[in-house]
Amino acid sequence: MNVVVVGDALIDELRDDHGVREFVGGAALNVAVGLARLGVPATLIAMLGDDEPASRVRRYLDDYGVGLLVTPSLLGTARAVSTRTGGGEPSYVFNEAAQRRRIRFGEDERAAMAGADLIVVSCVALDDAEQAAELSDAIAGAAARARSEGRDEVSLALDPNPRTGMMNDKAAFVRGFEALAARAALVKVGEDDARLLYGEPIDALRARLIDLGARAVLATEGAGGATIEAGGVVVTRPISPLPGRIVDTMGAGDAAFAAAVAALVAGTPHGEEAWEAVLQTAMDAAAATCRFEGALLRTPDALTGMDPDRIGT
Numbered sequence: 001m002n003v004v005v006v007g008d009a010l011i012d013e014l015r016d017d018h019g020v021r022e023f024v025g026g027a028a029l030n031v032a033v034g035l036a037r038l039g040v041p042a043t044l045i046a047m048l049g050d051d052e053p054a055s056r057v058r059r060y061l062d063d064y065g066v067g068l069l070v071t072p073s074l075l076g077t078a079r080a081v082s083t084r085t086g087g088g089e090p091s092y093v094f095n096e097a098a099q100r101r102r103i104r105f106g107e108d109e110r111a112a113m114a115g116a117d118l119i120v121v122s123c124v125a126l127d128d129a130e131q132a133a134e135l136s137d138a139i140a141g142a143a144a145r146a147r148s149e150g151r152d153e154v155s156l157a158l159d160p161n162p163r164t165g166m167m168n169d170k171a172a173f174v175r176g177f178e179a180l181a182a183r184a185a186l187v188k189v190g191e192d193d194a195r196l197l198y199g200e201p202i203d204a205l206r207a208r209l210i211d212l213g214a215r216a217v218l219a220t221e222g223a224g225g226a227t228i229e230a231g232g233v234v235v236t237r238p239i240s241p242l243p244g245r246i247v248d249t250m251g252a253g254d255a256a257f258a259a260a261v262a263a264l265v266a267g268t269p270h271g272e273e274a275w276e277a278v279l280q281t282a283m284d285a286a287a288a289t290c291r292f293e294g295a296l297l298r299t300p301d302a303l304t305g306m307d308p309d310r311i312g313t
Helices: 027-037 052-063 107-114 129-148 170-181 191-198 202-212 252-266 272-289
Strands: 003-007 010-016 019-025 042-049 067-073 078-084 091-094 118-122 155-159 186-190 216-220 226-230 233-237
Touching: 003 027, 003 107, 010 052, 019 027, 019 052, 027 042, 027 052, 027 118, 027 252, 042 052, 042 107, 052 067, 067 107, 107 129, 118 129, 118 252, 129 170, 155 170, 155 252, 170 191, 170 202, 186 191, 186 202, 186 252, 191 202, 202 216, 202 226, 216 252, 216 272, 226 272, 233 272, 252 272
Parallel strands: 003 042, 003 118, 010 078, 042 067, 118 155, 155 186, 186 216
Antiparallel strands: 010 019, 078 091, 216 226, 226 233
């Protein structure tokens, strides 16, 4: 079983009261690496420049055994600057490469998607009509090829990951998002997404996506935990109470999404008990990831043997 992840790869630059630090990141990259760490072979389709940051991204993916298919960027590698000072909410600024991101789907990309068991889309420029159409065509082509070869149809998992500093047309983004969500086996959305895209509570967005045709929705609510709705089943879990303090919430949503995607690769869950197990695993991964700086997926096993008083310090 293998997964192709389509989306962003960038450098996360964190600025806070302790200084400046950089991490290889991007929502799609975090999910691809998270899947690899969970034992699911993954390939990332993303945009990179011909520069030193791109070399860091390539080395990072190599370290975790993630394949890479690159769309060249004339604007260099994307960068997100997160400023977190005085204990307030972080602010984000994206460079021009991130704001004008674009992925091309050539023969290699389409072949990889056609050979996948599941395609994951995260943080793609869905407000770019041409980009959204190319992506939709590539997904449809992968599904058609699978059918022609007598294989199960390629499934789709989607996290829109809308970001104010990267989105140019909210209405167009919603159209692109909903067109993909209607065919998705799993859609992950957060409470911030619901407010930004629709100005409504996360529960209302969850219901909207199910009505559109999404077969399962993972709705995350930060400190409020998360809910999965699928096949008439609704299960909810609070934040997992793991030892240590929360250091960095940046990768929590990506970790939860990766864990849920890994569960889908293993087989579609059926019934309340199965979906409860999926959600618990997702919440455990999110909580463990938050005990470390950066967005690298962790599991509760990473805390085993550590001094509880030193976790998160």
